[in-house]
Amino acid sequence: MLEAQARIRTALASPAPDHRASGPDRERFADLMGRVADAQDRDAFAELFAYYAPRVKGFLMRIGAGEALAEEIAQEVMITVWRKAALFDRTQASVSTWIFRIARNRRIDAARRANKPELRADEPGLAPEPQIAPDEQLSAAEREGAVREALKDLPPEQYALLQAAFYEGLSHSEIAAREGIPLGTVKSRIRLAFGRLRAKLDGDV
């Protein structure tokens, strides 16, 4: 409960990210990952670091980590990016998705380490098996591009609720408390917004 309140306070204190900004150059970033894996290319890594490390740290602070812990974990995440670069498969995920998976794997780890410093988490989801046949599936890049386009069309209040649930990881009741709207409204708005994204993606297939 205390942690949830801390997260809500933190979220209130920081402005919503601008989801309308264009994303990184996905092909280039995937190439950079290849250079890190194949040639231990430090320049390629430095470019990835410049884009991702501050976002990882920002994410961790947004969900309630203190500055020092966020810095420490962001550095650990980037070490993991170097160490596991060969597991990155550009046909399965974008670099953003892959690095965000590492960062979010540390999320609960961060909460736990505030209490028990010796514990570490494993790294799920970095080399996942294809979940459905490739010909039935939008490529990771196509899906992310389509979601980005669809998010632009959502009303800002619906986008804010999606972000609270899917990025910050707040429960519907925590969102209702933060936004000062009834629980039922939170549930129906999230379902409506998610339904719009779904319809947009299915329409594009």
Next chain:
Amino acid sequence: MSPAVDQVALAEALNAAYAAGALERPLALLAETRAAMGAVPARDLALSEAVAVAAFEAQRPAPLARDALERVLALAAVAGQERPAARFESDDSDPIWREVQALPGPTRAAAQAALRAGKWGGGLGVKALPLMEVDGCRAELLRIEPGHGAPRHSHEGAEYTLVLTGAFDDGLSRYIAGDIAVAGPRVTHRPIAEPGAVCYALAVTDAPLRFTGALGLLQSFLRH
């Protein structure tokens, strides 16, 4: 009787918590496994994750310490790099092993890893393979033969049971492949596999006290 828990709402809550990284690893395994069981659940989990990643890319950057890149490169040089693991050696003469091969990918991979270190336990008609435990949150793979049931049990935390193959009835509701049964703390129940196919299920028991995440996000689905 159909499941008492609203499966759509439960899946939505699981997917959102998974995308944000708010689930302990055993519950994340359950979310991944459920997604691997069909095109629609897979699409919904991928969509949930894509929403999180879009927000991540739009995240306002927080600058790192001036020497952070140097430090990371120095530590990375010591740590070296990992290469993809070799495929697990299979034992196709074992019929249970062949059944495990047919399970949804994420649970199959966890079962293969578990079988390197441990083995099946359990008694007549019911086998259990511990898959992972993180800070009191446990996942195990259950293999229940038709007409048999998991031993009557209760638990201090919540229990989420995803049916992988076959079907079971816990005395209150019937659950088929893809359904998740949810039992709150102190509920005593006994799932029994239906006649016909062997029932495989992924059972995740949450710890009674949590620092964050799963219980808070999912507690509205608990049956008391």
